[in-house]
Amino acid sequence: MRIVFALVAAFVMMSSCATKKEVGIQIYSVRQSFNNIEAALDSLSAIGYTTIETLNGGGDPKCFGYSADEFKALCDSRSLSISSTHGAVNFDRTNEVATIEKWRALFSSLKTMGAKYCVIPGYHFGSTLEEVKATCDHLNRVGEIAWEYDLKLGYHNHKGDFDKVEGETILDYVIANTDADKLFIELDVCEHNMGEANPMDYLVAYPERIQVLHLKDDGVLGASGKVDFDALLQRFAANGWCDTYVEYELPFNLGDDAAQNEKNMQQLWQGVRECWQWMQNNEWIK
Numbered sequence: 221m222r223i224v225f226a227l228v229a230a231f232v233m234m235s236s237c238a239t240k241k242e243v244g245i246q247i248y249s250v251r252q253s254f255n256n257i258e259a260a261l262d263s264l265s266a267i268g269y270t271t272i273e274t275l276n277g278g279g280d281p282k283c284f285g286y287s288a289d290e291f292k293a294l295c296d297s298r299s300l301s302i303s304s305t306h307g308a309v310n311f312d313r314t315n316e317v318a319t320i321e322k323w324r325a326l327f328s329s330l331k332t333m334g335a336k337y338c339v340i341p342g343y344h345f346g347s348t349l350e351e352v353k354a355t356c357d358h359l360n361r362v363g364e365i366a367w368e369y370d371l372k373l374g375y376h377n378h379k380g381d382f383d384k385v386e387g388e389t390i391l392d393y394v395i396a397n398t399d400a401d402k403l404f405i406e407l408d409v410c411e412h413n414m415g416e417a418n419p420m421d422y423l424v425a426y427p428e429r430i431q432v433l434h435l436k437d438d439g440v441l442g443a444s445g446k447v448d449f450d451a452l453l454q455r456f457a458a459n460g461w462c463d464t465y466v467e468y469e470l471p472f473n474l475g476d477d478a479a480q481n482e483k484n485m486q487q488l489w490q491g492v493r494e495c496w497q498w499m500q501n502n503e504w505i506k
Contacts, residue, residue, distance in 0.1 A: 241506065243499045244271040244303060246434065249468040249492060252485065257284045258294060265298035267493050268500070272300055273339070273465045276307030279322050281329035288332035304337035304432070304465070305330055306376065311358050323362050327369040337432065338366060339374040339406045345394060349386045356397040363402025374432060376406045382415030395429055405429050408467070409452055410436035419452055427459040436467040440491050441498040453504035462506050466495045
């Protein structure tokens with residue numbers, strides 16, 4: 221696997237480009253490389269990414285087994301900043317005090333890492349509007365606590381968020397029942413995560429709430445022609461926001477076939493590099 225990372229770094233060093241932009245990536249994009257996270261960070265930095273949205277699965281204050289200080293040091297040494305995470309603590313309705321303490325531990329870790337966002341990567345808000353409203357009230361409290369750590373709490377949409385509960389679209393109900401300064405939306409614009417909804421409609425309807433974009437396509441950004449990224453980014457900028465993250469996914473797992481693994485990994489890193497290049501070339505990415 222080290223051969224792949226070395227090839228990526230060498231290829232990027234031989235290429236030339238104009239002034240590099242600040243380009244972020246959700247680190248899940250290279251999940252098949254998590255067995256060697258340090259090498260993965262090397263490759264992301266060599267390609268030209270400057271910031272990452274990391275993962276704190278289950279609200280674990282550690283990242284990939286590293287303490288906040290340790291993981292920040294790994295990223296700092298590669299000129300990568302940690303601006304956000306995908307992490308959440310399950311809402312224990314029988315013990316909210318313990319739930320809040322877990323959130324505080326996560327927020328403390330993120331503050332140490334220098335992040336400004338903590339994004340909930342999907343949530344079961346509830347099966348009835350009463351349950352959804354209770355979850356919204358809880359997230360308002362969590363979002364208020366996040367400010368104590370100089371963080372903003374956000375929510376990342378998935379297809380199920382556009383389902384209806386008692387006639388109400390879940391995401392719209394959540395937006396209506398949470399405070400703008402307590403919960404922002406990180407909108408994933410890929411059709412797989414939008415259900416039947418149109419991302420532009422949400423950018424128009426909620427200009428103050430959608431503060432971060434996940435840029436995702438069927439493969440390399442812009443390749444499918446299914447998402448009008450320019451129009452979305454133009455509207456996003458007009459709304460006054462600029463933070464974006466690449467999310468690139470290839471649906472494979474490493475197996476026993478070394479040759480196939482090598483081929484898949486080469487394709488993965490080539491795609492991650494091409495997404496970075498697309499971001500470099502897009503006029504709306506600043």
